[in-house]
Amino acid sequence: MNTIIVFVIITSICVVNSSVVKSTKNADETTTSGNQEKFAEAKSSKKHEVYKTFDVNESRVYLDDVLFVLKNQNWTADEEPCLERTLLMLRNLQNFTLWAVWAWDSISSEPEGILYGNRFQLGNFDECMRAPWYRQHPELRSQYCLADIVLERTDRAVKKATDPFDPYESALNVLEYQSPIKRPLNRLTWGVCVPAVCAPRSVERLAGVMLARSHLGAVGLRARIAVSDSCQRADEPLRYDELFYAFISVAACSVVITLICTFLTYKWKRSAENNFKHQIIKAFDLKTNANKLLNRTDQGTDVMYGIKFLSMCIVVSGHQYGITNGGPVSNGVKVDEDALSVAGLFILHEDIVVDTFFLLSGFLTAAALGKLARMPNIFVLFFKRYMRLIVTYAVVIFYICAVFPHTGSGPLWNRAIAEDTKPCRENWWLNLLMVSNYINSQNMCLVISWYIPCDYHFFVVTVLLYWLYRRHPRVGRAAAVAVLLAALATPGVINYLNSLPAIQMFTYDFVSNPRGPIQFHLTYIKSHTRYAAYLIGFLSGYIFSRITASGNLKRISKKWSILGATLSLLMMTMMTFSGPTFLWRSYNALESAVYAALNRPVWAGSVALLVMCCSLGHVPLITGFLSWSPWVPLSRLTYGLYLFHTTLIARNVYVTRNPHHNDIFDNLTSCIGVICEGTMAALLITLFIEAPVLNVLNLCLSPRSSGREEKRADVESNHTNKVTDKRTSESGYLEENLPSTVYVISSKM
Template sequence: MRRITVAIIISIHIVLTYGNVTSSTKNGDITTSIPLDNYAQNVSYIKSGEKKKESVKTFNLNDSPVYLDDVLFVLKHQNWTEEEQPCLRSTLLLLHNLQNFTLWAVWNWDAISSEPQGLLFGSKFHLGNFDECMSAPWYKTQPELRTQYCLADIVLERTDKPVKKRISDPYDPYQSALNLLEHRSVFRRSLNELTWGVCVPAVCQPKSVERLMGILLAHSHLGTAGLRTHISVTEPCQKVDEPIPFDALFYAFIGVMGSLTILALACTFIKYKKKDLNYNKIQDSIIIAFDIKTNAKNLLKTSGKGLEVLYGIKFLTMCVIVSAHQYGIFNGGPVSNGSKLDEEALTILGLMFLHEDVVVDSFFLLSGFLMATLLIKAKKLPNLFDFIIKRYVRLVVAYAVVIFYVCAIFPYTGSGPLWHRAIAADTEPCRKNWWLNLLMLSNYIDSQNICLVVSWYIPCDFHFCILTVALYCFYKKFPLAGKIIATVVSVAAILAPGIINYIYELPAIQLFTYDFMTNPRGSLQFHMTYIKSHTRYAAYLIGFLSGILYSYCAASDKFNKIPKKWSILGACLSIFTMGVVMFTGPMFLWRSYDVLESAIYAALNRPVWASCVALLVICLSLGHVPLIKGFLSWYPWVPLSRLSYGLYLIHAVFIARNVYVTRNPQHHDYINIMTHCLGIICEGSLAALLIWLIAEAPINNLLNVMFKFSNNEKKETNTEGQSSTNGENDKRTNRDHLHENMPTSVQIISSKI
C-alpha cells in the first residue's frame, strides 16, 4: 500500500511539472519587428514615470527593473529637441526590437561595447565591433535600418570632493576606485579618460550620440560612483554609404609617379640596347640619369676609406629611431595592458625609449662630420649659391614624394574606428602646410600643424648645413674674425636650450611619455626647444669640428693611427657616457622640479651625447676596436645606410597606418614590438628603394647634368675671351663649384641623414 501511494504522488508531480512547461512554451513570446508606422503606439508605454508592466523583458530578477527597461525609461524622459526626435524614435525602436531579440536590433547592439572594460588596467579605447556595425547584410535593401559608427571622448570627474593627500599605494584593494581613476602613473597615463565607440542609427546627430552614450555610461559599473562625465563627439560619424571619394590629388599622384616609372623603365631599356652612350652629350646624360640599373649600382658602391663604420652607425641608429617610434605610436593607440607598460617604463628598456630622442643628435653629428671632411678635401671653396641649390634638391625630392603620398594616397590605404583621426593627424596638416615643409620653414611657422611630425629634422639639417658652410667660407677669407664668430655661435648653440628652458620653466628634456605620444603637436616643449634649429645646432657643430679634427689626423703621419688600447678605452668611455646621458634623463619624471637643474641638463645632455658619438667614430676610424669595428663595417650596411633617409621619412606613416586601422586594443609586449619593427624596417627600406630609383636619384642626376653642361659652357666662353680677361677668369676659378672639386668617394658617402 505504501509503495502504491508513493507511485501515485510521483505521477501527479510529473504531470503537473509537464503541464507548467508546455503552458510556458505555448505562451512564449514571438520575435517580431515593430514597424515604424506604429512607432507612437509602441513607445508610449510610460505613464507618470511608471513603466508599463506588459513590456517584454530580456530577463527577470525578482520583478525588479532590468537594464533595457531602465535605458528605455531614461531615454524617454530626456529633454530631446525637435531635430533629435528622429534619433529618439530610431533608438527606441532598436531597443524594443532588441527586447524581442529581432535580428537587426541584436546585430546592432552586438556591435556595441556595452560598457568600458579594462579601464583600470590602462585600456583607454573601447571600440566594440566596427566591421559588424558597418557591414550589416541588409544595409542596401533596408535603408531605414542603416547605422553609423561614432567615437566619443569621455573624461570622468569625481564629484565627492575628498581631502587631497598623497596616495602611497594606488592599488590598495580596500580604497575607493576613484583614487585609482585619478592617479597618473610615471608614464603620465590618465585612467579617467576613455574613447568609446558606439553603433547608433544613421539619423542621430553628434549631440544625440553624446546623450545616448551618457545614458549607457550611467548604466555601466562606472555609473555607481556618481561620476560627472564630459562627453564629446567631435568628428563625423562613419557611414557605409559615405566612402572617401577619389579626388584630383589621388589621380595626380598616380599620374606623376606612373610617368616617372615609365620614364625610368624606358631609359633603362634604351641604355641596355645602346651600349655606346656618350656622357658628354646632354641627351645621353639624361638617359643615364634615369637608368635604374646605374642608380641601383650606386647604392652598392663603397667609399670613404677609413670611414666604413659610418655605414653601420647610420643604419643601426635609424633602426633605433624606428623601434622607438613603433614603441611610442603603438602604445599611444589602443592597448589592452597600458598599466603593464607603465610599469615597464621604469625598466632599462623603458628608460631607453623614454629618452630615445637624443639618438637623433647622432644624425646631426654625422651630417656635420661628413660635411667637414668634404670641405677639407675640396680644393677650393664652394660657390655658396650652387651649394645651397644642390643641398636643397638632395633633401627635397624624397621629402616631396612622401608628402605627396600622405596628401593624396594615405587616406585610401585603410579604414577602421580610428581612421578619421589618422587623416586628421597626418593628411590634413600636410594638405594645409606642405609648402612650408618644402620651403624648409615648417619647424618655425605654424609648427602646431607641421606636416609629418618626424620631418622637423629636415629643415634643421638644411639650416645647419647652410650656416656652417657660410661660416667656414667666412673663416677661410677672414681667419681671425671667423674664429671669433665660430666661438660665439658655438657657445650660443650650447646655451640656447638651457636659457629657453630656464625662462619658460620647461622640463629638462622632451620625454616620450604617454601624453606626448598621443599628441606630440600639443606639447609646448616640442615647439619651443625640440624642433627649433637654434636649440639643436650644438650636435651638428660638434660633428663639424670633430670632422675637421679627423681630417687633419688622418692626413698626418703622426696622428693617423690610434693605439689599440687607447681605441678600446675611448670606445668604452664613449659608450658608457652615452648610457649615462640616456638613463639620467628619465629621472626628471619623478624628481622634484628645479628650474636651474633642468636648464643645465637641457643645455649639456645633447652636446655630451654628440661628443661621445664623435669620440666613438674617431676611435673606430683611426684605431681598432675588435668586433665593434668589424660589425659596423659589414658590407650589407652600405646600401641600407644609403636608404636611411627614405626610411626615416616614410616609417612613421607606415606605423601610424598599422595603429589606426586596428579594430580592438592590442596586447603590448616587446616581442610584438620587435616583430612590428622588423616589418616596418623592411617595408620602409623597400619604399625608400623605390623612391630612390624612380625619383630621388634621377632628379639629383639631372641637377648634376645641368651643372655639368652649364660649367662647360662657361669654360668655353672663358676660353674664347681668355686673352683679354685673364685676371677675371682666375677669380671665377677660385669660386668653382663644390661638386667639381670634391673627391668622388666623399661625395658618395655624404648623406642626408
C-alpha cells in the same frame, strides 16, 4: 506453562522477521521502480530538453529603464528624428528583431578594463558598418561615432590616498591617479553604433545614458562627453579626388620612363656615343643607380655606415613604441610599469639618438670641405643640398596628401588620418620652404619632418662660417667660437626661463599628441636649440680631414682606440639612462637647465670619439661589425626610411578594431616589419624618382666636357667602386661627397 511462553516468543519473532523482509522487499522494489521511472523519464526528455535561459524580465527592466530615461530628456526639434529611430531600435531590441539586435550587439555594453589603462572601448566597427541589408533597406542604416569621455569625481575626498591601488579603498582613487608616464585613467573613448539620422549631441545623450547604467555610474561619477569627430556612415567610402589620380599618374609615368630608359641604356651599352641625350637617358638607368648604392667612399669612415643604419633602427623602435602606446592598448598600466624598468629608461630618452645624425652630417660636410684647396660657389652648394633633401621629402608629402587616406579604415582611422593629412594639405609649402619648425609648427605636416629644416639650416650657417674662416681666419674663428658657445647655452637658458623639464620624454601625453606639449615647440624642434651636435660633428670632421690629409689613416694605437671606444660607449649609456630619472625627482630649474644644455653635446662628442677611434685606429669587433658591407646600401636608404616609417606604423596602429596586448616582442616583430617595408619603399623612391631627378640636375649644373673625356670617364668608372675620383675638379669632389651626408640623415619626433 513454560511451553506456552516459549511458543509465544517464537511466534512473535517469526512475525517480526516476516514484516522486516516484506518491508525491505517492498522498499527495494519501490527504489528500483523509481529509478527505472526516472531513467525512462530522462531518456524520453532527451529529445525535447529545455535549457535555462536568461531572465527576460530582467533584460526588459534594463531596456525599459533606458527607454524611460531617453523619453524624459529635453530633446530639441532637430533631435526628434534621432529619438524616434533610437526608441524604435530599442523596442525592436526587446522583440529581438535582427536589425536592432545587430546594431546593439556592435556596441560594448559597458566600458571594460579602464582601470588597467584600456582607454578605447571600440565595440565591433565592422558589424556596425557592414550589415548585409543596408543596400536593400537604407532606412536601417547606422553610423559609427566616437564619444570622448572624461570622468570626474563628485564626492569630496577627505585626503588623497597614499596608495591608490589599496584594494579596500575606493576605486575612485585609481580613476584620478596619474602615473609618472602621465597616462590618465579617467579618460575613455567609446565607439557607439547609432541610427544614421543622429547628430553628435544626440549621440552624447545616448552615451551618457549607457554610461550611467554601467558599473561606472554606481557612485554618481560626472561624465563630460563630447563627439567632436564626424561619424562614419555605412556604405559611404572615401572618394578618390584629383590629388589621388595625380599621384598615381606621376608614379606611373616615373616607372614607365625609368624602365624605357633602362632598356635603351642596355641596348646602347656598346655604343661609343656619349652625348647629352645619352647622358640624360643614362640618368634614369636602374642598374647604374642601383650600383651607386653599393659604392664605398675612400675617406676611411666606413664605420659610419653601420652607425647610421643601426641608429635608424633605434629611431624606428622608439617610434614603434610611442605610436603603439598612444593608440589602443589593453594593458596600459603594465606598459607604464615597464617604462620605468631598465629597458624603459632607454626608450624614454632614445630621442637623443637623433643627435647622432646631426653629428654625422656635420662630420661628413667638414671632411669634404676640409680637403678642398679653394671654396666652391656656396650658393650652388646650398641649392644642391636643398634638392638632395627635397625630392624624397616632396614625394612622401604628396603620398600623405593623396594616397594615405585610402590605405585603411577603422574606428580610429578618420581621426588618425585627419591629424596627418589635413596639416599636409594646408601647410605643405612651409615644409618645402624649410620653415615648418618655426612657422605654424602646431600644424606641422609630418611631425618627424622637423629634422629636415634643422639640418638644412645647420648646413647653410656652418658653410657660411667656414667661408668666413677661409676668407678671414681670425674673424671666422671668433665667430665660430661665439656661435658654438651660444648653441651650447641656448637650450639651457630657454628651459630655465620657461621652467621646462630637462628633456622632452616619450611620456603618454607626448606620444598620444606630439604636437601638443609646449616643450616640443620651444626647444625640441627649433634649429637654434639643436645646433650644438652639428657643430661638434663639423669640428670633428675638420680635425679628421687635417689628420688624414697625408693619406695615413692609422694614427691611434690599438690600446688607446679600445680605451677611447669604451669611454665613448660608457658616456652614451650614461646620457641615455640619466635623462628619464628626472621623472622621479622633484623639479629643480637649474639642474634641468644644465642637463638640457649638455646632454646632447656630450652624446654627440661621444659618437665623434667612437668614429675617431675606429677610423684612425682599430677597435676589435666593433670596427669590423660597423664596417660590414651590407650596411653600405642600407645606410644610403635611411633617409627614405626615416621619412616613410611613421606612416607605416600609424597605418598599422590605427586600422585596429580592438585594443591589443602590448608587449616587447610584439613591438619588436612589428618594428622589424616596418624597417623592411620602409627600406623597400625608400629603395623604390630612390631608383624611380630621387636618383633620376638628381642625376639630371647634376648634368644641368655640371660643365660640358668633350666626348672623348666623357668616354674615358665612363671606362674608368666601370673599373672602380670609389666615389671620389682624383681626376675630378675640386667642385666635383665636393659634389660627390656632400650628398653622402644627405642620403643617410634620419629623424624622429
